[in-house]
Amino acid sequence: xxxxxxxxxxxxxxxxxxYKIIESSHERINRVLPQxxxxxxxRFKGQVNYLEDDSKNQLPAAVISGLRRxxxxxxxxxxxxxxxxxxxxxxxxxxxxxxxxxxxEESVALVNFVDANTVRTIEAQLSGASDHLQRIxxxxxxxxxxxxxxxxxxxxxAAVHTIPNAGGIIRAKELAHKLYISQxxxxxxxxxxxxxxxxxxxxxxxxxxxxxxxQNGQSVSDAAFDGDYYDQPHFxxxxxxxxxxxxxxxxxTPSFW
Numbered sequence: 001x002x003x004x005x006x007x008x009x010x011x012x013x014x015x016x017x018x019y020k021i022i023e024s025s026h027e028r029i030n031r032v033l034p035q036x037x038x039x040x041x042x043r044f045k046g047q048v049n050y051l052e053d054d055s056k057n058q059l060p061a062a063v064i065s066g067l068r069r070x071x072x073x074x075x076x077x078x079x080x081x082x083x084x085x086x087x088x089x090x091x092x093x094x095x096x097x098x099x100x101x102x103x104x105e106e107s108v109a110l111v112n113f114v115d116a117n118t119v120r121t122i123e124a125q126l127s128g129a130s131d132h133l134q135r136i137x138x139x140x141x142x143x144x145x146x147x148x149x150x151x152x153x154x155x156x157x158a159a160v161h162t163i164p165n166a167g168g169i170i171r172a173k174e175l176a177h178k179l180y181i182s183q184x185x186x187x188x189x190x191x192x193x194x195x196x197x198x199x200x201x202x203x204x205x206x207x208x209x210x211x212x213x214x215q216n217g218q219s220v221s222d223a224a225f226d227g228d229y230y231d232q233p234h235f236x237x238x239x240x241x242x243x244x245x246x247x248x249x250x251x252x253t254p255s256f257w
Contacts, residue, residue: 001028001076006136012143014152015091019139020084021132024076032072033211034204034242036160038092038100038195039084040064040110044126044135046080050107061123062110066103067196069203071244083126083135085143089160089201093193094149100195114146155179156193159186163198168206169228172198207242220247 002023008016017037022030029051041048041063049056051073059074076082092100096113111119122142129135159175175198176186190198210227214220221232229235236246243250 001025001030004132006132009140012140015088015094015147016143017086017088017091019136020086021081021135022076022084023081025079027078028076030074030076031244032074033208034068034070035086035208036067036164036194036201036204037087037089038064038066038103039086042083042085042122042126042139044081044083044123044129047077048080048082049075049077051075059107060109060111062119063107064103064110064113065107066100066105067194067200067204068105069200070105070241072107073244083132083139085139090152090157090193092195094152095143095146097148099192101191101197104196104200118142153189153193155181155186156190159190159198160194160201163202164205164209166202167209167227168202168204170202203238207238210239211243214247214251220251 176183213223
């Protein structure tokens, strides 16, 4: 499996973190851990399935996925390829008026957000493109046509910066106090722009930080303790939801992105 990352153009850089193109010459299952930003996937070759409860569900050619607390298993069939737009944490709201928090734990066809004719045109253009740079240009042209908010919410952006710096160990009430706003108003703004509540977002950050700390040499128990998990059974339950495996299984052969 080949994975290529492409940087967005200067105008889209405040909203898009990266473009990722995944090509699979053989059948492969990708373990996709929860991340902190909304993404759009355009399949431009072959077939890609979502594995759930021992069943294969074929994904539409264009899918938008919200934040989630649970792992996703993506099955790439032989000779399949996908272009993924990974937004910045506050970036997707610049392109969509719809309430993004309704996408939490969901992946839905992009036609639910974008005119069906537009989506079909993009799909055809991507399939017919001669190389990856041309595909990136097609997607960037689409994104520029959808841009409705050229600036991000500075308050929410500040919160998104603060939460990772705290390793995800911070409460919404404390954040709101730091930002001089009521907790209710803060949570509504955050959820609308990021696509998750501050608590949901922080829990994703916290578990990713624990995984990173373990990979940097900490023991699982120390990483969990530093991540504010003092109850080992509770940590193990959430870890399995997050990764689909027990800590021992996951760190034995960690294979994910």
